[in-house]
Amino acid sequence: MRDIAFGQYYPVSSPIHRLDPRLKIIFTVMYIVTMFFVASYAGYALVLCFLLAVCLAAHVPPKAMFKSIKGIIILLIITAILNLFFYAGETSVEWTWWIFTVSPEAIDFALKMMFRLILLIMGTTILTFTTGTSELTDAIESLFKPLNLIKIPVRDIALIMSIALRFIPGLIEETDKIMMAQKARGADMESGNIFKRIKAMLPVIIPVFVSAFRKADELADALDARCYQASPKRTKMKKMSFAWRDLIAFLIFAAFVTLIFLDKYLWGGVDQYIVQAFQSLAG
């Protein structure tokens, strides 16, 4: 349980870690949107290079980034298979065997979809690798401040989020402990089919839930006892402000996004040019 890569903060110092967390969130959202406009394999290669560069700048080993894919591997396989066999677009050639039909376009589509998912996860992981949870909630609170005007209690929501995030490590630790306790009583959670395993998790899940409720209760009491309220105006220990490096990061990121959009709308996918270039070289 301790080794979950996705969503784990890497406590090192780097230019990426020092970027304004608000900017990093905006970048991540823009990155996610941009991923849906990548039109060619060359484009995916560019995204990968970009991610690797960011990773190196953040002093995070690229291995850690690739590890984050492990969690979605089943999802990847299922989407790839579905896309491969149930592709609904125009097809040039079709190879049919029994009920399965595959076409070059379907392979192309399935591959691109897979790359898109992988890169989406890897990109968003960089945000959590380089931004601590309190920074994240502060940034979200700051970004959603305008919603205060329409009476949405942004502060309260941010508080709830930060409490929820803070509970996660404790709950993981608790789960670890209870798992050990039940294993010590002979519980077997590693063998058997999936239904057996789910059933074997019950002796862990129930105590963890009970303890989560207990902890939440205690925390609520502690907050009450100190007359804590989220709503009044509070000052922050760490003020967020934009710096020069944020502007530079923005320019680099903008260049990256521009390239992707140029690829789609101006060049219409550079893959064909690359193929042509190779063909003329060969011929």
Added chain:
Amino acid sequence: MPIVVQGLSFSYSKGTPFEKRALDNVSLTINDGEFVGIMGHTGSGKSTFIQHLNGLIKVQEGSVEVDGIRLTGAKRPKPDYKKLRATLGMVFQYPEYQLFDDTVIKDVSFGPKNMGYKKEEAEQMAREALTLVGLDPDEVGDKAPFELSGGQKRRAAIAGVIVMKPKILVLDEPTAGLDPYGKEQILNLILRLKAECSPTVIVISHDMDEITRYASRLIIFGEGRVAFDMPMTELFKHGRELEELGLETPTAVRMANALKERGVDLGEGIVNMDIFTAAVLKKLKERGVEVAEFNGIDWFGERNKKPVSSADVFGEGV
């Protein structure tokens, strides 16, 4: 058969920036029939150490052998974990948090059921275990664990471990969060379990006064190593080093030392209050003061009140 640990080292989150060395080349042997106290400051590796003993943590370096079952870093041969866990019972800190089933009897019989016993057999074993820890199976057996009081819950959870009649019983801070009377009762329970079902007992504790009253041997952990493993009377001569590890010598030792500085030498071998009191009384007798016969301290004034039998040790006070 004894527990033999050789060259055991362990790091958490190996290969990441979070890597933390928890055990560093630990070697020791625990013989049958010992009552071992393990002490150490937070993060000294004592919990990591005991979790190795029944294979909850995979061995990275070194080896552990418990009752003939050998655990090493190698993948094969695969050790018989089920047998190991039936041999070595482990009671974690705040064991009451692990209760999960809808009745106490079902929860206690979880262990034997995992070991492959039939439902009826498992429930019979559970009833025996509940009786052994001082709970009445007819009274609490069908209750939900959440209906029990704090002390009862802890006893039920301990029953859930000893139900498999382990030869070795390991307890991680069994008295944490209890009042003095509750502590006393849990410790007496452990002594009784040692006499009746689990001859070897290992207890992690942070209370010197408490552990020296029960344990026959103390092992002190410090920064992932075995800092001290020697007879207690020898150990408490190293007061300064113990302090550096964040531990204090027992009150009895400190009082004996204070008396010695003032010219009253009580002699060697003082590790707990019982021995201290006996020594003081002996000294007084030597000087001609008349003293009554002493049979150990009766901390809660209950020695003459209640017969000590399995079923009727616990009051409702825990």
